Amino acid sequence: MSKTKKVLVLITAMLLVLCSLSFSGGQKEAEAAEGTFPPGELVIYGYGNPQFLLQYYDDFLERNRDIAPGVAVEIVQTEGEADARQKVTMSYTAAAYDELPDVVFTAPVSMQAMAEAGILEDLSEFVESVRDKFVDGAFDQIFYNGRYYGFPRSFRPxxxxxxxxxxxxxxxxxxxxxxxxxxxxxxxxxxxxxxxxxxxxxxxxxxxxxxxxxxxxxxxxxxxxxxxxxxxxxxxxxxxxxxxxxxxxxxxxxxxxxxxxxxxxxxxxxxxxxxxxxxxxxxxxxxxxxxxxxxxxxxxxxxxxxxxxxxxxxxxPTVAIESIVKKPKMPYAELYKKYWLDFHLNGEARNRWTDKMVEQNAPYPNPITPELLADPYWKEPSAxxxxxxxxxxxxxxxxxxxxxxxxxxxxxxxxxxxxxxxxxxxxxxxxxxxxxxxxxxxxxxxxxxxxxxx
Known part of the structure; x- marks a missing residue:
């Protein structure tokens, strides 16, 4: 073997060792992060006044840094229900999955259209496990072809x-x-x-x-x-x-x-x-x-x-829906389920967020669980x-x-x-x-x- 070939073999061997070490290090890092969600942004397509909900998202993440140490929420403001649906549908149809949000705000008409196109995650098993905690009718318009394709954010009369x-x-x-x-x-x-x-x-x-x-x-x-x-x-x-x-x-x-x-x-x-x-x-x-x-x-x-x-x-009543977008990589689907349950079942956090909304003269919906609605806080007089x-x-x-x-x-x-x-x-x-x-x-x-x- 010539001297040049020996050098090339040596360099190749060293590169293989470095790659192996790098891979091994990555494996150790993944094991250390087991039980947590990967760093990154959970992206939501919203409309109306979604920026005020961001304050609850941020509070939730701060209270759950043990499972989401490097996660942040980004809300992309859309013009409305139809605009959000069109943006998601166009990206999905073009297979531009990296452009898709993790969650989309929607309403019954658009939810059905996106579910029909295979864009939304089937949440039936999860919904069936928690729906008895909510007021009657809250999930009625989220039920389509025998399946649930979203969560109610609010249910207002x-x-x-x-x-x-x-x-x-x-x-x-x-x-x-x-x-x-x-x-x-x-x-x-x-x-x-x-x-x-x-x-x-x-x-x-x-x-x-x-x-x-x-x-x-x-x-x-x-x-x-x-x-x-x-x-x-x-x-x-x-x-x-x-x-x-x-x-x-x-x-x-x-x-x-x-x-x-x-x-x-x-x-x-x-x-x-x-x-x-x-x-x-x-x-x-x-x-x-x-x-x-x-x-x-x-x-x-x-x-x-x-x-x-x-x-x-x-x-x-009118329901506002949040749906999880179905795409090849869904790193934050389970995290969003945890957030959604927290928003509707954590009375202390919900009241604290509502107080902030009142101070800012900002929008907020009533709870849609009988447990939270029974709290005297939700019967307080308004000037x-x-x-x-x-x-x-x-x-x-x-x-x-x-x-x-x-x-x-x-x-x-x-x-x-x-x-x-x-x-x-x-x-x-x-x-x-x-x-x-x-x-x-x-x-x-x-x-x-x-x-x-x-």
Missing amino acids: KVLFYNIEIFEKYGIDPKEMDTVEGWIEVGRKLKKSSNGEVFLSYIDPGHRTWRYFGRRGFMPQANARIWDDEGDVVIDTDPGAKLAFDTLDTMYKEDLLFKSAIFQPPLYEATRDGKIATYYIGAFWSEFLRQNLPDMEGKWRVMPAPMFEDIGTRGA YYGGQSFREMEGIGLQNPSENLRVTVKDAEADQIISAEVEKYVAGDQTMDQAIKNMGKVLRDRIGSAPAKK
Whole structure:
């Protein structure tokens, strides 16, 4: 063997020894870290106000450094449910797994679409082991094709906010709004007594009228349907849907609704000026009142959503969902399960975080476990609501709920079609009867049918 070859053999042998040592060292490091989660970032795609939840994530990690010594949470703000779904779906379809988050905030329509595409982890075994600790109904809309594809982050009722000063000024008893029919009659009284200056509520010229008055409002309370159990379109023939749309039509035609986009300054200004008496909307609206109208502290009260006289159920609760994204490497799936349980079962930590949210005038939901809800902390009075306990009323709002609309994988597209017809109605381009007729026709032409109920 030549001298050069001997040198090359020696160098090769040394490299093999170094690689072996390096591998051995890595093995020792992994053994030392056994029982912990690897250093890195747990990435969440969120929307709404997810940055406030980050404070709970960080607190949880600090309390659990023994199992997650090098883990941090990053929240990527998305524009909303559809945007989060589209971003996740595009990365998954392109097999760009490194771009995928570990967790995605979502809602029933998008959850079903992502589950159907194989994007979400099946959490059924875990959910079945803990669901009896939660309030009734919290998991209903997370159940799809016999499996659970997420966790509920919150489960919030539909309620009725009202400006008590307006009712006292015009001598109207808020109890008259116990029914939808009574609520509308109150609107007529306010219009007459104020010479048209005070409106019962508002109507959004965009897609949120269908979202808040339709899908999350009158439709479930009227036992309405978009599809029948076989998946055929029935929105234009269903008596419940007719009741829901006719109710909105009555309010709008009688000029009981102030026309303004929700979440925008003109609506807040009109509210501040005493032009809007009530808001029929989810409990989340409390956060927007407090943040945008802090000068109205003490003027607002809240009660359960009014019910249709002939049906007798209150508003349908809205669930916010967190789903674990299914990808080749899922280092933080089990860690996130631990966090989620901590958020819903650790009363001391939950109350401490809520105190921080109150100090920052930030959003926070009620607990969704009977154990935490029984804590007197969740019945404390609120100065913003004139000493009424909004927290307690949010819990009461979950009693006697309406069943949510049946959701299918076709509903994301269906919502766009239905909302477009409602928007044309609000703009004055068609009557409500024409809008309903068009909904049925376009749904049949573009979608045909939805999956049958299982």
